[in-house]
Each structure stands twice: as structure tokens, then as C-alpha cells.
Amino acid sequence: MAEIKKIGVLTGGGDCPGLNAVIRAITRTAILEHGLEVVGFVNGYDGLYRGNTIKLDLDSISGILHKGGTILYSSNKTNLFRMPFTENGETVYKDLSDVGVENLKKEGIDVLIIIGGDGTLTSARDFHRKGVKVIGVPKTIDNDLTCTDVTFGFDTAVTVATEALDRLHTTAESHHRVMCLEVMGRYVGWIAIQAGLAGGADAILIPEIPFDINKVAEKIKERREAGKDFSIVVVAEGAKPVSGEMVVKSVVEDSPDPIRLGGIAEQVSADLEKLVGLESRAVILGHLQRGGSPTAYDRVISTRYGNAAVELAMEGKFGHMVTLKGNNISSVPLEEVIGKLKQVDPEGELVKTARALGISLGD
Amino acid sequence: MAEIKKIGVLTGGGDCPGLNAVIRAITRTAILEHGLEVVGFVNGYDGLYRGNTIKLDLDSISGILHKGGTILYSSNKTNLFRMPFTENGETVYKDLSDVGVENLKKEGIDVLIIIGGDGTLTSARDFHRKGVKVIGVPKTIDNDLTCTDVTFGFDTAVTVATEALDRLHTTAESHHRVMCLEVMGRYVGWIAIQAGLAGGADAILIPEIPFDINKVAEKIKERREAGKDFSIVVVAEGAKPVSGEMVVKSVVEDSPDPIRLGGIAEQVSADLEKLVGLESRAVILGHLQRGGSPTAYDRVISTRYGNAAVELAMEGKFGHMVTLKGNNISSVPLEEVIGKLKQVDPEGELVKTARALGISLGD
Amino acid sequence: MAEIKKIGVLTGGGDCPGLNAVIRAITRTAILEHGLEVVGFVNGYDGLYRGNTIKLDLDSISGILHKGGTILYSSNKTNLFRMPFTENGETVYKDLSDVGVENLKKEGIDVLIIIGGDGTLTSARDFHRKGVKVIGVPKTIDNDLTCTDVTFGFDTAVTVATEALDRLHTTAESHHRVMCLEVMGRYVGWIAIQAGLAGGADAILIPEIPFDINKVAEKIKERREAGKDFSIVVVAEGAKPVSGEMVVKSVVEDSPDPIRLGGIAEQVSADLEKLVGLESRAVILGHLQRGGSPTAYDRVISTRYGNAAVELAMEGKFGHMVTLKGNNISSVPLEEVIGKLKQVDPEGELVKTARALGISLGD
């Protein structure tokens, strides 16, 4: 095996608490344990394309362990295998991955550690297929990557959502209201169901289980009859009504307050107000879930992932992605990970637990 | 002066961290210090109207100091001096305050402590004018009441908004974005300016200073030229463009992401994306600012207010509202407080400080 | 299998964030999913001995999900199989477990769910051996129980310790100091190593790896030479010097400040001040680690554990303890769990990661 002397790092996709902790662990392990050089590509694959790098040494990663975001910045959409260009007024796509390969050679980089979600890791696999020595580190705030129990950032997102639920509870109770919190999760309901369990939600609506708003309304009415005239509903942004239709169409004319119907939580809120007769309000957490300081849990996983990525590189396990299984760090070929979606099992233990506790899944 | 034996308490208007701490301090002071009885009216003035009360003793207020919301619940809109009824298909308003007076007599309540904002305290004053022995406790999360330096709940709201800004900062930086945070304040910019100062905002838009979106855009461009290609904008919900118009009208056709233009922060965000050319995102904090556990600061003020309200009652200072001036608890006649709005002074020290630090106020 | 109609619950040992969430999940699952009755024994085994119970229904467990402590209270040391009595001036021990069995019968309890650590679960096993239908739920803030990846409370303890490290960092840096934080862990270093990794410690001393204070001092001197004249040391309360001796004996005469040498962190701090020549301070976290609201992570595990305990009971898996393996809830016979200690592996991945990052383990 050719000796490894220099490692490159890039972060792709949306930001995620723990990215800096991964970068720090990679850099420290590479330098202190293996005497390697480390450079980071700026703005994800865009930096790989432009050859835009910064040196990563002990100074440049000092004090970043607890910081959100990524010191290497990110570029959500750059895909070197399919770069868009305008020719004769039309968008055409070109494979410019060779430019990336060339830039790695120019920089003398032996191994490229790529930290990202499914999209970013798809390119990682494609670079590996082209012969680039690649190690993947899974990153998904939604927790939708297979082959690993969990990834960093997810615990922080659940924590932020749970703190929000704690705050909304008292308002809901004091004002006899339904409070609907929209959390991230376009395709999966992991944040919704875990935050919902942690925050004592009464209904949890996730993409994996299409909901019937009348069932949710029934649940809230039941509570009302039992003397609890307030309810908390957690809605994943990708939750969908089973019929594709909601009660309130687009403008709420019969409500004293103007209600914007821009997100699913606002739809759900408007419908519940109409169906149940309790005041209902929606809050959309949005970017609050993905920024800021990672939880202790995420900092530990991130640090272990970064360390493991360098160790995988030293062992020559190229094309692999770091994974966490139980308490053990291991790895899996990127080929096995890509293009799959880890969804909440509608018949699984988490959902069953929610149901057993009396939480409505909207079905 | 007739002896006081029994005190009534009610909380009106939107919920506010610290309400329970006030109720607890009133109850403990009344019982332990003065041997009084205490009852609470349920759902604010609605409870006064219906004679709906619960006994407040040491047990019922145990463990509520740190809890958000109000154990007495609240009714946002009930005004006994102007109750709406439908007669012949039209809404007519009747003064049913005598029902409240009657219920106080029935309950044997000597003094009524009313905790609320301008609306709630207006009724308090009106009851005082009718001869009811009333003490007011100021409550406004927006900090818009005059005659007192500050009220409880405001510090918690500023804290929640500042934590949100801390989280948004790292996303903004990692993605070269403009992040716009909408905070409470329909008529006043107190939360916006304090959270903006505490959270390191680059622009703060408040109702007191109509903004020119082009000026905000210039500020962000300036930062970009100085190498900072991200910015944080805090927008009070009541901030208004100077011309009344925004750049992006109602649907953002040229953005890759659908942007809802439902609140002022979304308008500001859409405009800035167009004017500056950086991705821009909006987050609306909404109810997260008014629920949940009060800060230590708010718990201390609330406790002092509750204690002081009972002391004012014992001193016979009816028709007065508790105030905080510097470190001192004092009081002022409700007549002097009602109907005034404490706004941020556009020429005052807070605004000047913001400007001196290089923060744009949008003008 | 005899039908189950009534479940008993008790919590033993030190308090632990998440206990109430377990109790809540047991109660809700038992009542809502299976139509059972539930009673709690007050003060752990002491309540079983005295027949001191309270009914657990939906009302009694309302609002406790996020609360620290246990609504059933706990008794650290009661062991019905070995109750101490004074006879003729001497302490004699008697097996009074039959009293417990009798009380279960009197109450008509079919299954007893026992939540506790190794000591509490040893009695659980012993009751099972006597024919009592027992289900165990693991509880250990130290994370020292085998057969399960993790238990509730641990994540909260690590979180509190990490927040403390974040706070101490800035003081250490501003004052060129060594700050030593003592965390829980008499026999195991789980909290120390995870908080140390999450909080960016420079040295982590754990019971599993006896430390040489001179090695720790060397590490700090190295950092100083590299321009970092401050350091953070995390010390598990059970950390031991390899030789059994420390440099500073019992009173620090040559220090300007009086240093109490009451805990190992204070010993370590005093020694490092002497050996390195930097001011050094100790902080002992103590009870702050085990009280208060559980993290979202701990609330989710606790809820799943509580639910699973009831399901195990319904499946007739008596004598089993709930476990978490990866993302899966499962169970294991208590016989396999008792009397073992899950320690940090001195050659394991966590320790290797710490070393690779340049953290001293004191050896």
C-alpha cells in the first residue's frame, strides 16, 4: 500500500452540529497520531473544483469543538459529476469530476475524507469508483442514513425540538390551545418521533404514516373530554394527509387571527382549530434545529467519527464510510449506503411505544 | 381603613414567564406574612365574570416558581366593561362589570390583585374607578409599559431570542447566508434591539424606525466587501418599510426554494436575497419567546412584584401598580400608566450604541 | 400463564434523571395499552417492606416526563434480604424478604417492576429466585451496568459535566490556569472520558487507568511550551495514583490560597500547581450531575424502557431486565447482569481516540 502523507477534508450539504468536531478530530489524529499533513477544501465540492484549500493544523482547529457550523463552509448543491452550464440558452450538465481528481493530485492529497449526507456521499462513491482514495463520514441531521445507528447532529436537533416543546407546553396549557410544532424531516420522521416522545406530545405526524386530520382532531377532543383542554402536536415537515386534502383550503376567513398556510404545521393547526374548536397555533422551528453548539452526545460521536475516518484511511479501507453500531465504531462500503433511506418503521418499537403511551400517529 | 382578610388574584392577556412566580409570591406573602386568605380567578376576567375561583394555599402554589404559563389560566380578550353579544344578528357590547363587582362581594374578597398588560390593567383601572380595591402588577413580554424600568417575562424573551441568534450565526457563516430572525414586538422594538445587541446582529429593524430595505442591503454588501459574506438581521414583527413597499411582491419566482411571504421577516429575507445576491432565510420565533421556564432574573422580579403587591394592599395603596425603578420596588397610580406605550427612543442611548457598533437600523 | 391485572413499581438507589419518565411510561402503557392497575412503592424497598404504596394513574404521572428525581422517592440502602437490627448492642442482619413477598400478595400485585442499579437489581434477582414475578429496568448514572449499551441518566450527567467544562475553559484560558473538574465514577470512567472528549479536556483520569501525576504534569508543560498556558483536567472521583501517593501530602503550606484536599480532584490540582507552576483550581460537580431535568436522549430511552418493561411483563419474561442494544430494545436475564461492572476498556476505541487526539490518560 502506498504511504499516506497528506489528507484532504471536505464538508458538503446543509450544516449540522458536530461538523467542526469531526474536522478537529481528523486533524488532531492525523497530525498527532500519524504525522500527516491535512488540508481542507473550502465550500465543499466547490472548493475541490476550484482547488480552493486551507491548511488544517493544530492552530486552525483550536477552539472549534463546541462550535456549530463548519469552518470549511459548505456548498449545498455542487455536484462535479453533473455541473450545470448554460449553452445556447439551455442548461446542459457536464461531468467535471476529472478537475477534482486533478486538484487532488496537484495538492498531493493521498486520501480525501468526505463528510456529508446521501447526496454528498454519492459523489464520494463516484470519486471512489474513479480511483480516488475516499473515506466517508455520515452526516445527516434527519438521521436518514442506513448502516449506522445514528449520526452526529441528530441528537442536537432532537434536543432543540424538545426544548421548544417544553416551552410550548406551558402556553398551550395556560391558554387552552393546540400548539403545533413543525420539525425537520422531509422524508423521515426521526426528529418528530423522538422529540415528540421526549416532549410529551399528544400527536406525532410523520412522513412514514399518512395522517387523517380527523383522527388527530378526535384525539384532541378525547383529551378535552378527559379534562385536558390543550394539546401538543409535532409535525414533521414531510408529513402528508392520507387523502392529500386538508379541511381549511388556503385562506382562513373565519379565524380572528390571520393564519398563514405556508407549511404543513400551519395547515394542521388551521384544520384542528376548525375541527376541534380550540385556538390553535403553529411554530416552525426551521433553521434553529441545525445551527449552534452540538450536544455532548454529538460532540463525542463526531470526535469518534473523525478519529475513525483517519484510522480507516491508515488501514487502507478506502471507499468505506464510518458507522456506529451500538457502542462500536465500524465501517461499511459506501456502495451499500448510497441511495437508501432509513425510515421510521410504522410497525417498529418506537411507533408502538408512542401508540402504547396514547400518542396519536394520525392514523 | 377596613381590615383586609381575603385577596383575589387574576392573570390576564397572553402568557408570560414569571406569572406563576408572581402568584406564588402573592400567596406566600399573604398567608405567611399577613395571615390572609387567597383565591384565584380562573381564566382571567372570564373567571371574575363567572365567579370561577380556586383556593390558593401553600400546597397549590408549591413547585410552580420555575414553571412557565399561569396556573390560573388566562383569557386574552374578555373585557367586562365591553362584553360582546349578538342581538338581531349584530354584535352589541354591554358593560357587565357589575357582575364582577358582585362576584367579588360574594367571595368576600377585599382586594383584587390584577396581573396583566395595558389591556388588562385598563380594566383594573376601571374597576378601581368603580370602587373596587385593586392592585396592578405589570406584565408585558414586549416591555412596552411605562412607569416601570422593566417587567417580568421580557428578560426570558430576550434570552430565547439571543439563543436563537447564537444558533443562526453558525448556519449563516457556514452557508454564506443572510439569516433573518423575527421576534415579538408589534409596536415596540425592545426585544429586537436587546436581542440584536446580545446576539451580535448586523441589522435591527424596529417599529420605531421605519426601514429602507435598500439601506439594509447596502450594509450587508459592505460586510461582504469586508470579507464577511453572511449577516444576521433581527426584525421586530411590527417593523415597517419606510415607503410601505417591499421589493419582492408576493411570490418569489426566481428563487430555487419556495419562500413564504407571510411575515415581515420573510419579506425582508426575500428582498435581501434579491438585492444582495446571497441566499437568505427567515425564522419566526413566535410562541417560543413567551412560554417556558423564566430566567433567574425574571423569577426574582416576579417574586418581588408579587410580594410588593400584597404589601401595597396592606398599606391601602389601591389603584396603584407595582413598579421597578433601578433596584427599588415602588408603585404608581394605574391612571398614570394606562394607554401609554413605552417605545424605544430612536435618539436614545440603546439605538446610539447599536449605531456606534456598526449595526444598521435600516435608516 | 396467570393473567396480569396489577403491576407494582419501585425505584431504588441514587436518583437519576429519567426515573419519572420510566414511571410515566410504565403507567401509561399499563393503563392505556393493557388496562392494568398500577401502584408504586414509596421509598424503594423500604416501601415494599412497610407496604407503603400510592396508586399510579394518569393524573398522578401527568407533567412528570421532564422532571428530575422520582415521584416514588428512593431509599439508598434498604436491602430486605439483609436488614440490620441491633440486638444486645450488636448489629445483626436478618432476611425479611418474606415481608415484601407478603405485601405484594396483600396488594394483589402480579408483577413488580424494579428500577435500579446493580444493588437494587441484585435484590430484584433474589426476589425472582423466590418466585416473585420481577422485571428489571437498568438505572445507573455511571453507565456501569453490563448487557446494555447505555442507561438513562448517563447522557444527562455527561451533558452537565460538559457544560461545566465549557464554563471552566474560559476561566482557565483567561487566568493561565489548570482547572480540574471532578466528575462521578467511583469504579468506572464513563462520565469522565465522554465529558472529557466532549469538553476538550487535556487530561482525563479514570479508575481503569491508574495515573502518574508526573505524566499529567508533563502533558501540561508540553502544552505550555506550545503556547497554551492553561489546561483542563477531568478527574473521575475514583481515579487513583499508580503509586498510591501524591506529591502534596495533606496541607498546602506554600500556596497563597488555602486548598482543601478533600477529593481526588483537589489532590490532583494541588500536585499540578506544585509540579507545573501554574495556578490550579478544582471544582467538584457532585450532585449537580444527578439532579434536574433529563436530556431529550434520556427522556426517550426512559420512555422506551418503561414501555418495554410492561411488554416484557405481558410476555411473561420474568426475571429479565430491559436492555438497549444499538437502536433495539431487548432484554436479558437478571442473572447475567448482576455483580458485573462495565468498565472503560483501557485498550478500547474510546481511550484510543482520546490518546490519538493528544489527551493524556495519565499513564
Next chain:
Amino acid sequence: MAEIKKIGVLTGGGDCPGLNAVIRAITRTAILEHGLEVVGFVNGYDGLYRGNTIKLDLDSISGILHKGGTILYSSNKTNLFRMPFTENGETVYKDLSDVGVENLKKEGIDVLIIIGGDGTLTSARDFHRKGVKVIGVPKTIDNDLTCTDVTFGFDTAVTVATEALDRLHTTAESHHRVMCLEVMGRYVGWIAIQAGLAGGADAILIPEIPFDINKVAEKIKERREAGKDFSIVVVAEGAKPVSGEMVVKSVVEDSPDPIRLGGIAEQVSADLEKLVGLESRAVILGHLQRGGSPTAYDRVISTRYGNAAVELAMEGKFGHMVTLKGNNISSVPLEEVIGKLKQVDPEGELVKTARALGISLGD
């Protein structure tokens, strides 16, 4: 008035959340508003003595607003007017303040802004007496400086102490214990009384009111008789028994757990265990109160103080210290501030409120 072109800044004494926010506001106001140059002295007066400076520009203060500690470092004890030297085996003190004055001239510094507590500001006043243009910024985590309502850092300390009390409450309740929390305050009880009020303490012991441990024990027994068999005691580190004596002398022989009697909270805890018969535990918050990120409140005050310090300099108000009175920033001559101690008034409203709520002050 001679034109001001360059400002120097130094931070003295113990670290305090908000110091960096002050430095940032000074630097931004000086550069952006007035076009001045700014330098910082490293390690407080030690840097002034050695001429050890760093340039403060917009880059060097970027991202420090929310960081604890001080980027200028601090030196607790250096006093240029009384520098200790060893001559013939004896310590002699020399006034070397001229060296400081000389270094200011060499650096071309027109005004020196000094941020510190009573000790640091005493030297500030002395430099002013020597003709140096000095502006003071009050800094005291203990809140013991006169002439200003409050200073930065205090709110953060109270917040940390209150969070600790919230955590200890659940342990105390679950285990029927007395929990004693020692907070900062050698000479004043501000943190103790405010955190005690905010955290629902049952007894608060402060330096201003010597305590009788039997009175505290009575209070706890009273609670026990009323069915509350746990209590929370907040003890300022400078609290003193009225007689100078405690019940438990120095080693607790009759306790099952070894109790270290190193601080006053441990004395109080040991005594209460003996006098009341409930298990009792002490926690010493120590440095956790002064490190870490400042609260939003402290960040706002710090920012306003920093801005005001530069404005005072521009107005020529040398020898003045910035103050906060109510909502207004103002100033006062250092001569009026020095050597006074702002104590909690034993007859004041805060103490009366505590008593009225049933809290024992130990007298």
C-alpha cells in the same frame, strides 16, 4: 482638550462573563464611530508594566461577544503602586506606577480604559491622580460595587446558581435530604439572595446577617412537620455563624459518609444533618459561576458599558466610571466609588421579601 487618537484597554481581577463583550464594544465604537486606534494590555496591569500590548481591530474582536473570559487575559494581583520585591530576604514594596505611565506614553495612548473591580479601579483612580486619562468600567461578579445598580457578570452568576438549585431540588425531594449550595460572595450576599429567591430556597445565609445554625435547623424541622422532608439552603461563601462556632467541630465521626469540612456550606450541611436528622449534602459551585458564556442581559450591559466608556473618553470625563441607573447609562467619579462595599441591606426590600415568603435568613 487634546485630541484623542488612541485608546488603551486592560482587564484586571478575576474573570467575569461579559468582559469580551465590553472589549468588543469599546473597539467597535472607537474604530467605527470615532476613527480611533485601540490597543489592549495583556494580563491586566502586568501588561501595562511590561509594555505588553496587542492591537485591537475589528478582526481581533470578531466572534467574542458571547465568549466567557477575556481575550486580554488578566492578572489578579498585580498592583503597580505596590510591587513586591525580595531584598535581603525580605519583601519590600515599591511604587512602579511611573513605568506604567511611561509605557502609555511610548505607545502613544491618550486614554486608558480600565475594566475591573474595586482593587483594579483603585489603581485606576491612582493613575488618574497621577494625571493619566483614565475611564473605569465596573466589573464585579459579586455585585458589590456602589454607584451602579448592577454590573455585568452578576446576572450570569445568579443564573448558573439558579440552574444548580433547580437540579438540586429534585435530588433533595427524592431522597428526603437537605442540600446546601455554596455560592460566591465573601463579603456580600447578592448572588445568594437572588439565586435563593429565584431557586426557591428555604434558607439563605449571607455575610450581612450572621446566622444561628439552630434557627436554620428549626426552619427545616418546621417544613418537615408540614410534610416537606427536604430543604434547600443557599450559603454565601462569606456567611458566618453568629457565635463564630458550629456544632460539628472538624471531623464528622458519627456520619456514615465522610464529610469534608472545607467550606462553610460543608459546615452548615454537617451541622444540619446532626441537628435535624435528615441526610444533608453540600455542593460548592465555585468557578462554575464565573466562567462561560454571559447571559443575554450581561451581554447587553457589557456592550452598553463598552460603548459608554469610549463616549466618556470623547467627552473628556476622565477619572469617571461608567454606571447603570435604572435604564440609564451614566457616570460617576472613581473617587466616589473606591473602597466602598455595596452590601445587601438586612432591613431592605430583598431581605424582607425573602422573609415574607417564609425563607429563613438564619437569624
